[in-house]
Amino acid sequence: MKTRAAVAFAAKKPLEIVELDLEGPKAGEVLIEIKATGICHTDYYTLSGADPEGLFPCVLGHEGAGVVVDVGAGVRSLKKGDHVIPLYTPECRECKSCLSRKTNLCTAIRATQGKGVMPDGTSRFRCDSDPVLHYMGASTFSNFIVVPEIALAKIREDAPFDKVCYIGCGVTTGIGAVIWTAKAETGCTAVVFGLGGIGLNVIQGLRMIGAEQIVGVDVNPGKKAMAEKFGMTHFVNPTEVGADLVPYLVNLTGGGADYSFDCTGNVTVMRQALECTHRGWGQSIIIGVAPSGAEIATRPFQLVTGRVWKGTAFGGARGRTDVPRIVDWYMEGRINIDDLITHKLPLERINEGFDLMHEGKSIRTVVEF
Secondary structure: OEEEEEEEOOOOOOOEEEEEEEOOOOOOEEEEEEEEEEOOHHHHHHHOOOOOOOOOOEEOOOOEEEEEEEEOOOOOOOOOOOEEEEOOOOOOOOOHHHHHOOOOOOOOOHHHHOOOOOOOOOOOEEEOOEEEEOOOOOOOOEOEEEEEHHHEEEEOOOOOHHHHHHHHOHHHHHHHHHHHHHOOOOOOEEEEEOOOHHHHHHHHHHHHHOOOEEEEEOOOHHHHHHHHHHOOOEEEOHHHHHHHHHHHHHHHOOOOEOEEEEOOOOHHHHHHHHHOEOOOOOEEEEOOOOOOOOOOOOOHHHHHOOOEEEEOOHHHOOHHHHHHHHHHHHHOOOOOOHHHEEEEEEHHHHHHHHHHHHOOOOOEEEEEO
């Protein structure tokens, strides 16, 4: 069959809207019609050429929502007409990692996913008979995609695609970091570094669990109002505090925060995030992706005295299990997604969405097919 897609033929080049050939689903695979997809910083990171694992040509996109069109042999959990969100972090429920219950990092298809191919080692996309690679196991910048069954979360049918597509990455990453990675508790204190889309979702996750104090840290004072709307109680501009940022935050939080969250990808900020947490029990969660080859550093004393650095991917969420729950939270009014979707564009204007993100004019741009 044919599908319209925004293809990255090379790094640092605009995406091209082309018609691709798409092979149907094989055993254990599902054909999806994507209805809406978000444009994420991770897509830009790969397109920029900075991603050491970036492969081209490929169909980018990993934050989508759509409808099942067809299923391959052996697929039992999904049927034609089901509404789904593709998962770049699958959940097979059978591998060592899934069975451990200690991580959400399923390893069932990780090797082939990282190479831009399906589990059988081939791509379903073709352009003039030449293969075009998949991206993060999703490739939601295509109107139709083929995805392994274990990388799809079935969701309720009354959820709007143009909103819940954001749950495919940004919403889950931020809220999940609070609930499943930090396991933050009611009455805690927290500091959130970086008030972009991820940071705002961390803030609303903290509000959901009943955090007593939520401090937002960002160099852009223009982000203060939106962060307050999502639950931030205090705003700190590092440029106004200067070198005294860490002691300032320690004092503001009464001896240090119970939890901190880095949503910047800046290794200097990661150190500040750790060192502003409370002696004895402070946890600092790293969400932001640092540049390739970057390293984090702190004095060993910071860790010996009880502080903990933790990393998180997809917020620690188990996709097939937890994503439908987050969709329910949105539909019940417990979380706010609408205000985070600042722009909507057709596929033909997808490159404008990357410009808006790069210029800091959008929180999340959604492309509708």
